[in-house]
Amino acid sequence: MTPADAQNDRLLTLLRVGSLYAPEPLEANDILIADGRIAALGRDLEIPAGWPVRVVEARTLTAVPAFIDQHVHVTGGGGEGGCGTRCPEISAFEIAAMGIGTVVGVLGTDSISRSPADLLAKVRGLKAEGISAYMYTGAYRVPPPTLTGDIQRDLAWIPEVIGLGEIAISDHRSSQPRQDEIERIVSDTRVGAMLAGKRGICHFHLGDGKRGLEPLRRLLSETEIPADQVIPTHVNRHPALLEEAADYALTFNASVDVTAFEDAGDGLSGFDAVSRLLERGVPSELITMSSDCNGSLPEFDTQGTYLGMKVARNTTLIADWQRLVREGVLPLESALGLISTNVARVLGLHAQKGRLAIGFDADVTLLDNKLQPQQTFIAGKCIYDLNRVEE
Template sequence: MRRIDSREAGLLTLLRVGSIFAPEPLEATDILMAGGRIVALGRDMEIPAGWPLRVVEARELIAVPAFIDQHVHVTGGGGEGGCGTRCPEITAHEIASMGIGTVVGVLGTDSISRSPADLLAKVRGLRAEGIAAYMYTGAYRVPPPTLTGDLQRDLAWIPEVIGLGEIAISDHRSSQPRQDEIERLVSDVRVGAMLAGKRGICHFHLGDGARGLEPLRRLLTETEIPADQVIPTHVNRHHALLEEAADYALTFGASVDVTAFDDAGDDGLSGFGAVSRLLARGVPVARITMSSDCNGSLPEFDAQGAYIGMRVARNTALVADWQRLVREGVLPMEQALGLLAGNVARVLGLEESKGHLAIGFEADVTLLDGDLQPRQTFVAGKCLFDANGREGTPPPA
């Protein structure tokens, strides 16, 4: 039993839960949060009477690091079929209800009716609602649209910008960038990120074109760019690309991002199936992340490449695929959490504050029930989602 020192006092929230995966299982069952951070972990903590404290009794729930979704069309994607096919924006409630505390906003095909400025405004709006939100500058096309007219300035001067993306390659909707253009973009981002003290990743959209990952393989083979600078996403678009992604990760010690497609007709290409296959190929779990691509479009094209229809992606498949990996024993809880938390934090350069439940880290906590369904989501210590309308109670006098 630990008694909290008065110097740790403030506007406090105490979570009393059944168990904690940080992601490793802890002996602690109490999480004390103050000033947006975790200030103590313990069991049966005693809090002095009269302190400004809210107690959340959730003994039936499991505390885990709040999930991080590194690929979200927060302003809506789509538009491939004209203005009537633009997807809607996502809301803070839709994000938090899936146990997600941090998102990275991205533009896609449409950077004409939507812009990096629109994206920045939405990101700041989500932050005002409590979500930890960031963004990539750029979009599918090359040269990429920016906020300041220069990639390095965007990274250096805009705090919310953590990289470039999603640059499209091996896709009929891309700008068909030459190899030297790809190398220059990644180099600019690397230098801009160094000046800003950021990781500065380049987030590459992979289409189903025959070139696959070849432009990125050449980049890492022919230049001095480190593998952790480049993150390919949608690597489970088809089976051949998934196999290539496994070889790419193993050859370069690189990370790859699996998309939890909510229209995956082939279970082998679902988030669950793709992660399972990468693991079977020997890719370390630490080199795999999952993202949702939510509020992007799910367009359909005919054999000639003409648009014929669209649905809007949601983030429900992301959590469902993750749950299935745990339930079916593909990964234990502590390793599976990396796919949506610790691994993603490392990839984005946020590993010193997110993706782990530890003293000094941001108080981003998701509470799961026995079916691994999110029931409450806290971001910086603030409850943004509560499935039961549960209210905190003051400690006994």
């Protein structure tokens, strides 16, 4: 065993950093990690001689909670143009290289050649590689495909299943679900999640159809379902939908998810969308951002005919987020909420993720002064290190 291998096998890890945002700025500059969790935070922590500690010197870097991407086509999306247009799977390296520690896998349009079982296998594969990974049961269509034949059983018996999604509404590719069908699957998800001790979020894909957010407005107005049970995504697909999303968030005190579109087309970029929501008075705590990475970016004509597609990447998510901080739209501590703290709360993971605090999962991203991820630690293990890649 080499000295480097011996260091990596130590039971404890001590990160010595330049600054620390938890997401609020802390006086601490050391993070002690034990058994995958944060054991201590402090300034210049002293470790007794002989303790099995691996020390990571990163005095020029800033430690923040590792990012959380709640909308990732981990098995690849696409297929709208036939089998030759299926998007590729994402790798653990591609995830961690962007400072992302946790992902939630989704199926999309294609739940025929791909299935919840495929998604679960990929999620477990990512976990084996060190990524913290979860999934939604279901897909675009209603009734949703499931692992056990029932939404409630999926939530109750499959640890990785934390909700339902992405259910497509206001989109020509959706199943055009009736209002009573939407109410039934959301309530099934709620009860199943309660039995499992989970949040049980219902993740809704918004298309550019004229109904917009109306099905979700009716759901929250006409039933007893609480607003934190559902989250609409792709709300920046076009300006009118974003305006509707701002009103929806303010009316129901509900969270909305902005997609970091690589090519916004008629829509708005993640940067522009977050900026406009804030201008409309939506609190940053009610805004999250996700990548939709490895999903398809299909183009259709006015008749719904497929014209072509691109594959989304998670690099745009980080670039849009960095721009929000660099241009002063949000301070770093508030901007971190968009891709960590707020997301953890939405998903019901807020007791273990989205913060740097004692007892929380040791999911830590180290950023340079340009906010670029240099190292990503997940459960205390270094999954990505830019220096090693460059070597």
